[in-house]
Amino acid sequence: MRKIIRDRTIVEDHWQHVADDEPLPDGDIIVSHARWREERAALVQHEGKVGVRINGDISLDTLIGDLDRLPLIALEFPAFKDGRCYSHARVLRERHGYPGELRAVGDVLRDQLAYMARVGINAFEIREDRSIEDALQAFSEFSGHYQLDPRGRIPLELRRRQRQSAAAAAS
Amino acid sequence: MYRYDSFDQTLVNERVHQFRDQTRRYLDGELTDEEFRPLRLMNGLYIQRHAPMLRVSIPYGLLNSEQMRVLAHIARTYDRGFGHFTTRQNIQYNWPALESVPDILADLAEVEMHAIQTSGNCIRNITSDHLAGVAADELTDPRPYCELIRQWAALHPEFSYLPRKFKIAVSASDKDRAAIRVHDIGLQLVRNDAGETGFAVYVGGGLGRTPIVGEQISEFVPVRELLSYLEAILRVYNLNGRRDNIHKARIKILVRAMGIDAFRERVEAEWQHLRTDPQLTLEPEDVDYMSGFFQPPVYDRSAGEGDLQAQLDAERTFASWYRHNTEAHRQPGYRAVFLSLKAPAVAPGDLTDVQMDAVAELAERYGFGEIRVTHTQNLVFPDIRKDQLHALWQDLKALNLATPNIGTMTDMICCPGLDFCSLANAGSIDVARDINERFDNLDYLYDLGDIRLNMSGCMNACGHHHVGHIGILGVDKRGQEFYQITVGGSSSNDAGMGDRIGPAVPKDQVADTLESILHTFVEHREGDEPLLDTYRRIGIKPFKEAAYA
Numbered sequence: 001m002r003k004i005i006r007d008r009t010i011v012e013d014h015w016q017h018v019a020d021d022e023p024l025p026d027g028d029i030i031v032s033h034a035r036w037r038e039e040r041a042a043l044v045q046h047e048g049k050v051g052v053r054i055n056g057d058i059s060l061d062t063l064i065g066d067l068d069r070l071p072l073i074a075l076e077f078p079a080f081k082d083g084r085c086y087s088h089a090r091v092l093r094e095r096h097g098y099p100g101e102l103r104a105v106g107d108v109l110r111d112q113l114a115y116m117a118r119v120g121i122n123a124f125e126i127r128e129d130r131s132i133e134d135a136l137q138a139f140s141e142f143s144g145h146y147q148l149d150p151r152g153r154i155p156l157e158l159r160r161r162q163r164q165s166a167a168a169a170a171s
Numbered sequence: 172m173y174r175y176d177s178f179d180q181t182l183v184n185e186r187v188h189q190f191r192d193q194t195r196r197y198l199d200g201e202l203t204d205e206e207f208r209p210l211r212l213m214n215g216l217y218i219q220r221h222a223p224m225l226r227v228s229i230p231y232g233l234l235n236s237e238q239m240r241v242l243a244h245i246a247r248t249y250d251r252g253f254g255h256f257t258t259r260q261n262i263q264y265n266w267p268a269l270e271s272v273p274d275i276l277a278d279l280a281e282v283e284m285h286a287i288q289t290s291g292n293c294i295r296n297i298t299s300d301h302l303a304g305v306a307a308d309e310l311t312d313p314r315p316y317c318e319l320i321r322q323w324a325a326l327h328p329e330f331s332y333l334p335r336k337f338k339i340a341v342s343a344s345d346k347d348r349a350a351i352r353v354h355d356i357g358l359q360l361v362r363n364d365a366g367e368t369g370f371a372v373y374v375g376g377g378l379g380r381t382p383i384v385g386e387q388i389s390e391f392v393p394v395r396e397l398l399s400y401l402e403a404i405l406r407v408y409n410l411n412g413r414r415d416n417i418h419k420a421r422i423k424i425l426v427r428a429m430g431i432d433a434f435r436e437r438v439e440a441e442w443q444h445l446r447t448d449p450q451l452t453l454e455p456e457d458v459d460y461m462s463g464f465f466q467p468p469v470y471d472r473s474a475g476e477g478d479l480q481a482q483l484d485a486e487r488t489f490a491s492w493y494r495h496n497t498e499a500h501r502q503p504g505y506r507a508v509f510l511s512l513k514a515p516a517v518a519p520g521d522l523t524d525v526q527m528d529a530v531a532e533l534a535e536r537y538g539f540g541e542i543r544v545t546h547t548q549n550l551v552f553p554d555i556r557k558d559q560l561h562a563l564w565q566d567l568k569a570l571n572l573a574t575p576n577i578g579t580m581t582d583m584i585c586c587p588g589l590d591f592c593s594l595a596n597a598g599s600i601d602v603a604r605d606i607n608e609r610f611d612n613l614d615y616l617y618d619l620g621d622i623r624l625n626m627s628g629c630m631n632a633c634g635h636h637h638v639g640h641i642g643i644l645g646v647d648k649r650g651q652e653f654y655q656i657t658v659g660g661s662s663s664n665d666a667g668m669g670d671r672i673g674p675a676v677p678k679d680q681v682a683d684t685l686e687s688i689l690h691t692f693v694e695h696r697e698g699d700e701p702l703l704d705t706y707r708r709i710g711i712k713p714f715k716e717a718a719y720a
Contacts, residue, residue, distance in 0.1 A: 056410065080206070080332070081209060081292070081332055082332065082414060083292075083329075083330070083331065083332025083333060083409055084409060084410050084414075086328060086329045086330075086331075086332065086409070087329055087406050087409050087410050088410075090329055094448075095444050109206060111193065111202075111206070111210055112332075114328070115326075115328035115329075115331055115332075116328070118328035119328050119329050134201075141185060141188070141189045142182065142185050142186075142189075142326075143181060143185065144178055144181065144182060145182075145326060145328075146182075146322045146323060146325050146326065146327075147323060147327060147328075147450065148327075148328050148329070148450075157449070159178060160454075160456065160457070160460075162176065162177075162178060163176070163460060
C-alpha cells in the first residue's frame with residue numbers, strides 16, 4: 001500500500017485515486033472535480049468516503065457548498081512551481097474553516113513541504129521517485145516564521161510578547 | 172537602522188543551514204537542475220555567463236560599516252575583488268563558486284544580512300528613498316514600513332511560487348526617488364483629510380519587454396490595514412496571473428488585461444475577508460516599535476559651516492563637487508553626500524573590496540557608520556557635518572569616489588551587460604566608457620543640467636532604459652551589437668516611457684547619436700530648461716531629424 005505523510009507522520013494510505021473513465025471501486029475514493037460535478041448524485045450515494053481533486057484552474061466557488069460532504073480535498077500541483085493551490089489551501093482553511101484533510105498531490109517534493117504545511121495542507125503524496133523519509137525532514141528546518149506558523153500561534157502577537165520580555169529583561 | 176532580535180537571527184541562520192543542505196543534495200545528484208533552480212534563486216544565486224552570480228539583499232538600501240566590511244571580505248575572498256550595486260539597491264557578485272555560496276551566506280548572517288528572495292518568482296527586496304530620514308521633503312520616515320513589509324514578505328508561504336517576480340517600492344517624499352510607478356506595487360505614504368497616515372497604492376508598473384506605468388488602485392489604505400491590502404493584491408495575482416508564458420506573467424499584464432477597475436474590484440472583494448485578520452493588522456505599537464530603530468542619530472546641534480565658504484571660494488573643483496554631490500539636509504549644519512560610483516573608465520555601480528573597506532571607515536570617521544545605496548547605483552553618506560565636507564572630499568578623491576557628476580549625464584544607470592550577463596544582447600560597460608570619453612568636459616555636462624541616462628544590455632531592462640531621459644537599449648542585429656535610443660522617459664513623479672528616435676545604431680555611433688541629441692536640445696532649449704521639459708515641448712521630430720540627417 002502506498003505511503004504518504006499525514007500530520008508529519010508516515011502512514012499507509014487507503015484512499016484510491018479514480019480516473020474519470022474508470023468504474024467506481026469500493027472503499028474511499030478521490031475523484032476529479034469534473035467527475036464530482038457530473039456524477040454528484042451517484043457519488044453522494046457511494047458507500048465509501050469521497051474526496052475531490054482540484055487544481056489552480058478551478059474556482060473554489062464551485063466547491064464551497066459541498067465542503068461538509070467532503071472529508072478530503074486533494075490539491076494538485078501539476079508542477080511544483082505552480083503556486084496557486086497555496087492560495088486555495090489558505091482560503092479553505094481560514095475563510096471556510098475547512099476541517100478535513102487537505103492533501104498535496106502531483107509534483108510534491110521535500111523543498112516545498114514546509115510552505116505547503118504553513119498554508120494548511122496536512123497530507124502529502126510525495127512523488128514516487130523520491131524518499132518519503134527524507135521529505136519528513138522538511139518540517140523541522142525552521143523554528144519560527146514571520147507569518148503563518150503551522151503550530152497555530154499568531155506570530156505577530158508572539159513577536160510582540162517577545163519584544164516586551166526583551167525590553168523587560170533589558171531594563 | 173533595524174537590528175535583528177534573536178528571532179530574526181535564528182531564521183536567517185536556519186536559512187543558511189537549509190541552503191547548505193540543498194546545495195549538498197544538488198551536488199550529490201538528489202535534486203535536478205530544475206528542482207534546485209528556484210531554491211538557489213530564492214537565495215540570490217543565478218547561473219551566469221562565466222560563473223554563478225550572487226545577489227545579496229540590502230533592504231531599502233541601508234547598510235552599516237560593519238556590513239560593508241563583510242561585503243568587502245566577500246568580494247576579496249570569494250570573488251575577484253569587486254561587487255556591483257544594482258538599481259534595486261542590492262549588490263551582485265559575478266564570480267563566486269556554487270560550492271562556496273553557503274559559506275558566503277553564513278558570513279552575511281553574522282552581520283544580519285542575507286540573500287533571501289533577491290531572485291525567483293517571489294516578493295523581492297523592498298526598495299525605498301535613499302534619502303529616507305534626512306530628506307527635507309519627507310512626510311514621515313518610510314523605513315519602518317519597509318521593514319514591516321520585509322518581514323511580512325520573508326519566506327511567505329503563499330507567495331513564494333508566484334507567476335513571476337514581484338517588486339515593491341515605498342516613497343514618503345514629494346519627489347519620488349524610488350521609482351514607485353515602475354514597480355509591481357508602489358506605495359506612497361500620504362495623510363488623509365482626517366490627518367491619518369496611510370498609503371496611496373499603485374499597481375502594475377514595470378519595465379522589461381512591456382513597460383507600463385503603474386495605476387492607482389487605492390487612494391488611501393490606512394497603515395493598520397496595509398499588510399492585508401498587500402495580501403489581497405498578491406492573492407488575486409497568484410491565482411489569476413498568467414503562468415503559460417513567462418513574458419506575460421507579471422502583474423502588469425493581468426492588470427492591463429482585466430482593466431484597473433475590475434482588478435480593483437477583485438482585490439477589494441478579497442480584502443474584505445482579510446482586513447480584520449489580527450495576523451495582518453499593524454497596531455500602533457508595531458509601528459512605534461519599528462520606528463524606534465530609525466530615530467535620527469545624535470546630531471551635534473552646534474555643528475556649523477566652519478571654513479566651508481572659504482574652501483568653496485578657493486577651490487573650484489571642490490565647489491563643483493559640493494554643488495553636485497551633496498544635498499540639503501534636514502538638520503542644520505549637515506549635508507547628505509553622494510559617493511559617485513560613476514568615475515570614467517569604471518563600470519557604473521562597481522566598487523572594489525579596497526574601496527568598500529575604505530568607505531566603511533569613512534562612514535564611521537565622518538558620519539554615524541551608515542551608508543545608503545541609491546537606485547541610481549551610487550552610495551550616500553546621509554549625515555556629514557558641513558565643516559568636514561572638505562576633508563571628506565579629499566579622502567573620497569583619493570578613492571576615486573568623488574567624480575562630481577551626480578545627476579549629470581555621466582551618472583548613468585547601467586546593467587552589467589554582455590560582459591557578465593547571459594541574458595544580454597549587447598555590451599553596456601564599454602558603451603559607458605565610450606560615453607565617458609566623449610563627454611569628459613564637466614562644464615559642458617553641468618550646462619546641460621540634470622540628465623538621467625539609463626542603459627540596458629537587453630530588453631529585460633535591468634538598466635531601466637525606458638525611463639531614462641535618454642535611454643539606450645542593446646539589441647542583437649544579425650549577431651552584431653546595436654543600440655536603440657530613446658528620449659523623454661522618466662521614473663519620477665511624472666513617470667513615463669521614452670520614445671525611440673529611430674532605427675538602432677551600431678556601437679561606434681552611440682556617442683555620436685547622443686551628441687546629436689544634446690545639440691538639438693541645446694538649440695531648442697529655453698533658459699535653463701531641463702532636457703525632459705524641452706523634449707515635452709518640442710517632441711521627437713527635431714531629435715529624429717538631427718540624429719538621422
